[in-house]
Every structure is written in C-alpha cells, then in structure tokens.
Amino acid sequence: MSALAPSSCESLLQSMVAIDSVNGNISGRNDAERAIAEHLDAVGSDMGLETTRLPVEGTDTFNLLVTHRVGDAAPWLLFESHMDTVSVEGMSIDPFGGRIEGGRMFGRGACDTKASGATMLCALADYARQDARQDARQDARPNNVALVFTTDEEIGKGGIKAFVDDHLPGLGWRPFGAVVGEPTMMKPVIAHNGIRRWPIRTRGVAAHSCAPSLGRSAISMMVKVIDAIESHYISSLTTDHPLTGKAQCSINIIEGGAQINIIPEHCEIRIDRRIVPGEDSAAVPGAVEEVLDRLRLAHPEIQVEQGEPYIVDAPLDPAAGADFTATVQDVLNEMGRDSVPEGAQYGTDASQLAEIRVPAVVIGPGDIAQAHTHDEWIEVEQLGIAAEFYGRLMRCEA
Numbered sequence: 385m386s387a388l389a390p391s392s393c394e395s396l397l398q399s400m401v402a403i404d405s406v407n408g409n410i411s412g413r414n415d416a417e418r419a420i421a422e423h424l425d426a427v428g429s430d431m432g433l434e435t436t437r438l439p440v441e442g443t444d445t446f447n448l449l450v451t452h453r454v455g456d457a458a459p460w461l462l463f464e465s466h467m468d469t470v471s472v473e474g475m476s477i478d479p480f481g482g483r484i485e486g487g488r489m490f491g492r493g494a495c496d497t498k499a500s501g502a503t504m505l506c507a508l509a510d511y512a513r514q515d516a517r518q519d520a521r522q523d524a525r526p527n528n529v530a531l532v533f534t535t536d537e538e539i540g541k542g543g544i545k546a547f548v549d550d551h552l553p554g555l556g557w558r559p560f561g562a563v564v565g566e567p568t569m570m571k572p573v574i575a576h577n578g579i580r581r582w583p584i585r586t587r588g589v590a591a592h593s594c595a596p597s598l599g600r601s602a603i604s605m606m607v608k609v610i611d612a613i614e615s616h617y618i619s620s621l622t623t624d625h626p627l628t629g630k631a632q633c634s635i636n637i638i639e640g641g642a643q644i645n646i647i648p649e650h651c652e653i654r655i656d657r658r659i660v661p662g663e664d665s666a667a668v669p670g671a672v673e674e675v676l677d678r679l680r681l682a683h684p685e686i687q688v689e690q691g692e693p694y695i696v697d698a699p700l701d702p703a704a705g706a707d708f709t710a711t712v713q714d715v716l717n718e719m720g721r722d723s724v725p726e727g728a729q730y731g732t733d734a735s736q737l738a739e740i741r742v743p744a745v746v747i748g749p750g751d752i753a754q755a756h757t758h759d760e761w762i763e764v765e766q767l768g769i770a771a772e773f774y775g776r777l778m779r780c781e782a
C-alpha cells in the first residue's frame with residue numbers, strides 16, 4: 385500500500401481539534417457537534433468519498449456516514465469514531481490549538497477520539513485512491529468500507545444508538561465487523577463492562593417533628609432498604625470475567641427530607657451497577673425487586689419502588705466476535721505489533737454494535753491515560769501506525 389503522508393493526517397487532526405465539539409449534553413447546545421460533522425462532510429467529499437448525513441432525532445446535528453464501494457457483492461466493513469469531546473473547562477493548554485511539541489499534539493479530543501476519526505478517514509481516502517489507480521488489482525480491495533462519525537458518545541451514546549436503531553436498518557447492508565476508535569495504544573480491546581444506573585425511592589408520611597409518631601420517615605425506610613440491598617443483593621454478585629473483572633454495584637448518592645422539623649416524606653438513593661460480559665442488564669431490576677419483596681414482607685409499612693434507569697449501557701462481550709478478532713490480530717501480527725486482546729474498564733460505542741451481533745473490536749491511537757485530562761495530547765507517531773493498521777484491515781478478506 386502507499387504510505388499516507390503523515391502531514392496530511394496530522395493536519396486533518398489539527399483541523400478537527402480546532403473545532404469545538406464539546407458534547408451537547410455538557411454545553412447545553414443542541415447543535416454542539418454540527419460544525420465538526422459539516423467539516424468532516426466537506427473533507428470526505430473533497431477526498432472523493434461518498435458522504436451521507438444521518439440526522440439524529442432530538443438534536444440539530446447528524447451522524448456522518450462516509451463510504452467507499454468497490455462492488456455490490458462485496459462485504460461491508462464498518463469503522464466508527466465519535467465526534468464529541470468532554471468539557472474544556474480547567475484545561476491548562478489551548479483546547480483548540482492543536483499545537484505540536486516534542487512529538488505530541490495537544491488539544492481537547494486530540495486523543496479521545498479525533499485521532500481515531502482522522503486516521504480512519506485518511507486510511508479510507510487512501511483505499512479509495514488505490515481503487516481509482518489503473519494498476520490496482522481488484523483482489524487488493526475486497527471490502528466496501530463505511531466510516532461513521534457519531535455524536536454524543538461521552539454522555540448519552542445517542543449517536544450510536546440512532547445509527548444502530550434508525551440508520552443502519554435502512555442502509556441495505558450489514559457489516560461483518562466493526563472497528564471502534566478509542567485510545568487503546570493500538571491494542572485490541574475486545575471486552576468491557578456495561579453500566580446500569582437507576583434510583584430507588586421510599587415514600588413516607590410527613591408530620592411535624594414535635595409529634596413524629598404521626599408520620600412515617602422515608603429516611604428510616606431507606607436505611608432498611610440500603611441494608612437489604614447491600615447484604616442480600618450486592619454481596620450475592622459473583623460473576624467474574626477474565627478480561628474485565630468482577631460484577632460491581634454500589635449505592636453512591638442519597639437524598640431525602642425537606643426541612644429540619646418535618647418527618648421526611650421522600651428519600652432517594654442512586655445505584656451504579658457494572659455489568660460484566662455474559663450478564664444480562666435487563667435481569668438486574670428483577671433481582672433487586674426480589675430483595676425488596678422480601679423486605680416488604682418483613683416490614684409491610686415500607687413503601688419502596690425502583691425508578692426508571694438513567695442509563696443502560698450493554699457490556700462488550702467478546703464471545704460474539706471471535707473470527708473478526710482473529711482478523712484484527714492477524715493484521716497486528718503482520719505489523720509486528722502486540723495483538724494480545726485486552727479488556728477495558730471504560731465503556732464505548734462498541735457495545736451497541738455487539739448488541740445487534742455485529743462483531744466489534746475497539747482499537748485506536750493514543751493512550752486512555754491522556755483522555756479527558758487538563759493537557760490532553762497524543763503522540764504524533766501513533767497517527768501513522770493507526771492509519772497503516774486501518775488501511776491494512778480494509779484490505780483484509782472477511
């Protein structure tokens with residue numbers, strides 16, 4: 385394959401870092417990621433690639449699909465990278481500067497995860513250029529390749545959910561594998577935990593604190609609820625995964641009561657549950673409800689109910705994608721790179737793809753240790769490695 389000019393990948397990344405794309409749920413702007421999506425649309429079109437805007441309902445922005453087709457019968461390979469970043473508040477560098485110094489490029493999103501997006505787009509442009517060259521052999525380009533830039537990964541996963549639920553079913557193809565770009569130092573991450581967060585509320589009866597017996601304290605009820613959940617639910621979690629560790633659950637917020645002289649009518653706790661691959665997130669409420677039912681039986685005065693989850697994010701289960709993982713490892717081995725699959729503690733868009741049985745591997749340039757930091761940076765050297773890896777993978781047979 386022809387080598388990508390490193391400067392072009394670098395300058396593409398700089399142009400992406402220069403555009404503020406702080407997640408709309410953080411900035412409060414409904415069109416927070418529109419400017420970068422429009423920029424990537426223009427760049428992709430300039431590169432001779434087909435671009436499609438896929439509107440994300442409830443926002444004034446869109447997922448951007450960039451494709452190169454080699455033939456109707458060819459299988460599809462999908463690449464994915466999110467366009468949003470976390471906040472720039474408290475940063476000690478110019479968040480949009482893209483300054484390069486000492487082999488590092490600095491800026492919000494430089495590492496997480498605009499570098500993935502920039503190098504995927506560079507690799508795709510190179511793949512398409514090869515297709516146009518006269519001496520290109522058909523067998524060197526076995527795949528139709530799609531790259532989707534998604535919105536809202538950092539908070540709600542709204543972009544990938546819209547892609548999976550609303551966009552992909554109408555595209556007329558289904559990928560045999562998906563590569564999700566996140567900073568993994570170009571190591572294959574094939575498993576991570578999912579998350580379920582939800583509230584539990586108790587309801588008492590308010591009364592003046594000079595006559596507490598006239599009321600029923602929602603806080604006193606909650607004390608029993610917490611004890612029951614900790615001793616009968618959390619302590620019962622034993623599922624373990626070799627790559628992502630043990631299933632976890634913790635009660636991390638409590639709020640209750642209204643005034644110092646009123647017996648509290650309301651109390652609420654919020655629970656964080658980490659779902660390991662192989663566990664079913666949908667089974668969590670039922671298991672907790674069983675514990676609450678036993679508590680209600682023992683203490684009929686307790687009024688307690690679980691609320692709707694704030695977030696449900698499936699784990700990335702490697703079981704579904706062994707063949708695709710092997711393909712990714714082959715490419716890494718060809719390049720003389722570490723191909724031992726890893727698990728991650730953080731969540732990614734990959735789990736949404738794995739949920740619909742598209743085998744997904746998370747792999748991208750940069751180190752997660754520099755993501756979300758006050759001086760976010762990426763080693764420029766990582767860009768060339770990533771572009772080469774993505775390009776080689778595009779040329780692999782399904």
Ligand SMILES: [Zn+2]
Nearest residue numbers: 496497537566
């Ligand atoms: Zn990310």
